[in-house]
Amino acid sequence: MVFPSRFEHHCAVITGGAAGIGLSVANRIIAEGGKVAIWDRNQREIDATIARIGDRAIGIAIDVTDYRAVEAAAAATHEKFGAIDSLVTSAGITGPNMTTWTYPVEDWHRVIAVNLHGVFHATKAVVPYMLATNSGRIVNIASIAGKEGNPNASAYSASKAAVIGLTKSLGKELAKTGITVNCVTPAAVRTAIFDQMTPEHIDFMLSKIPMGRFGTVEELASLICWLASPECSFTTGGVFDISGGRATY
Numbered sequence: 001m002v003f004p005s006r007f008e009h010h011c012a013v014i015t016g017g018a019a020g021i022g023l024s025v026a027n028r029i030i031a032e033g034g035k036v037a038i039w040d041r042n043q044r045e046i047d048a049t050i051a052r053i054g055d056r057a058i059g060i061a062i063d064v065t066d067y068r069a070v071e072a073a074a075a076a077t078h079e080k081f082g083a084i085d086s087l088v089t090s091a092g093i094t095g096p097n098m099t100t101w102t103y104p105v106e107d108w109h110r111v112i113a114v115n116l117h118g119v120f121h122a123t124k125a126v127v128p129y130m131l132a133t134n135s136g137r138i139v140n141i142a143s144i145a146g147k148e149g150n151p152n153a154s155a156y157s158a159s160k161a162a163v164i165g166l167t168k169s170l171g172k173e174l175a176k177t178g179i180t181v182n183c184v185t186p187a188a189v190r191t192a193i194f195d196q197m198t199p200e201h202i203d204f205m206l207s208k209i210p211m212g213r214f215g216t217v218e219e220l221a222s223l224i225c226w227l228a229s230p231e232c233s234f235t236t237g238g239v240f241d242i243s244g245g246r247a248t249y
């Protein structure tokens with residue numbers, strides 16, 4: 001169900017918004033009257049998305065591991081839209097599926113840099129703009145892997161567990177402001193990120209979901225958009241399961 005004016009006068013920043021879950025959130029916010037700034041490293045996907053969405057969206061090609069670039073993107077977004085009302089951190093990678101003791105050091109560092117440092121960078125750059133208006137919504141896309149620890153995905157699982165911890169800390173730091181901070185912990189959803197995983201790992205993830213199917217990006221966007229909306233006013237530092245029954249705590 002679409003709420004036509006839920007995001008009227010709302011500007012959302014979406015890292016990784018050029019594809020997958022982030023793109024689905026961008027589409028829904030646009031459909032409900034909002035504006036979006038897509039921060040993504042994929043210039044080609046950004047161009048395609050902006051061409052389709054039109055003048056209520058801007059795209060900025062950045063790598064979220066580069067703090068100076070993220071800071072500049074926040075300034076450019078604020079200048080264009082006059083406010084940043086929500087931040088959805090969806091930029092992420094899986095890294096290879098390997099045991100921890102055989103994991104290449106460079107891949108470990110890259111996964112942590114994108115999935116954890118990228119969230120910190122976006123948070124650090126955006127929160128001062130939210131504090132200026134004493135309002136805002138931050139939604140981090142963690143993973144069920146961060147709660148349970150998937151075998152052959154320790155860098156990914158560790159990065160997502162860290163995002164859950166960051167969310168809880170930041171939520172408490174900002175609890176007396178009008179800014180809420182929450183994260184979601186999805187089980188698997190078929191997007192381009194599957195291309196980074198082995199078929200065996202994808203089968204493993206499906207086997208762990210009691211509903212026996214993958215989630216959809218629309219189902220994810222539904223929960224994320226509630227957390228990013230003004231309606232989410234008494235919930236902060238929260239971790240939201242969306243896993244077809246996989247999460248048991």
Ligand SMILES: NC(=O)c1ccc[n+]([C@@H]2O[C@H](COP(=O)([O-])OP(=O)(O)OC[C@H]3O[C@@H](n4cnc5c(N)ncnc54)[C@H](O)[C@@H]3O)[C@@H](O)[C@H]2O)c1
Nearest residue numbers: 016019020021040041042063064091092143188189191193
């Ligand atoms: N799809 C799933 O099964 C699933 C499950 C749980 C959590 N997640 C998380 O959801 C988020 C989105 O995943 P998705 O399935 O939409 O993946 P996706 O690959 O479809 O989209 C990820 C987007 O992030 C961008 N990106 C990657 N690294 C970047 C960087 N360094 N700087 C800027 N942009 C970068 C990519 O260009 C891409 O547009 C990720 O954080 C992922 O870990 C996904």
